Amino acid sequence: MKQIDYFVVTHYDQDHGGNVARTAAKMPVPIRAFVDHGDVMSQSGEAQEVYASYRKALGDARRLIVKAGDRIPLAGVDVVVVASAGAVLKSPLSGGGAPNPLCSGEPARPSRGENPASIGLAFTFGRFRTIDLSDLPKAIERELMCPNNPVGTAGLFLVSHHAFNMSNLPLLVHALQPVAAVVNNGERHGGQAEAWQAVRQSPGLEDIWQMHLTPAAGERNNAPTRFIANLSEAGCRAHWIKVSARRDGSFRVTNTRNGFSKTYRRRG
Ligand SMILES: [Zn+2]
Structure with a gap:
């Protein structure tokens, strides 16, 4: 495996988006694009935090916001x-x-x-x-x-x-x-x-x-x-x-x- 083409972040709850930065850092190959649903939709502090850390983890990768x-x-x-x-x-x-x-x-x-x-x-x-x-x-x-x-x-x-x-x-x-x-x-x-x-x-x-x-x-x-x-x-x-x-x-x-x-x- 030489790269991850698409890494899907389904939503910004802790058990889904919460470890994107750590996962990406541990990955032995680069992630070329992240896929997500767009801006965070929950007002909860936890979701806002997850979203902020995800935005940081995006780095130079492409971001694809998908619709149904x-x-x-x-x-x-x-x-x-x-x-x-x-x-x-x-x-x-x-x-x-x-x-x-x-x-x-x-x-x-x-x-x-x-x-x-x-x-x-x-x-x-x-x-x-x-x-x-x-x-x-x-x-x-x-x-x-x-x-x-x-x-x-x-x-x-x-x-x-x-x-x-x-x-x-x-x-x-x-x-x-x-x-x-x-x-x-x-x-x-x-x-x-x-x-x-x-x-x-x-x-x-x-x-x-x-x-x-x-x-x-x-x-x-x-x-x-x-x-x-x-x-x-x-x-x-x-x-x-x-x-x-x-x-x-x-x-x-x-x-x-x-x-x-x-x-x-x-x-x-
Ligand atoms: Zn869940």
């Missing part, structure tokens, strides 16, 4: 911004655009802060698709997915917002019909029961893979340990979950802690 519908160039992969700065994708991706039958009930209350401004990305590689909506809350999930679903299906779902209950409406998760999901949760960050259940009850979902064990969620919600990369934050070795996708839509997920892996086929 924009693309990030990546050879062979179609990377589409489906949400940014509170706005959502209007023109559907290939295979998307049909009415979403799960759109019912009351709209969620809009939430403030940086989460609704998060950059959401859809990655399409042949017949494989995955979606990462960062920390988008329920109100924006509904705006994106109702009345029509512009994304279509996504075989792999990167669970939103560390599996906090503020995100992961069934009208999003179930409409995507994922075969597998990966949760970027912490030992004490995310992994809440309602969100976990919304994902687990998604029709056709085979497995949830986790970045960490979340003891507070109990046995009912945590996946079997072979699907979990880090079992304790004490002495954590920062194991990770690897995904390799093929053009035919199949993909293989590997737990780098124990080498356990499983291949998933595209449905339909």
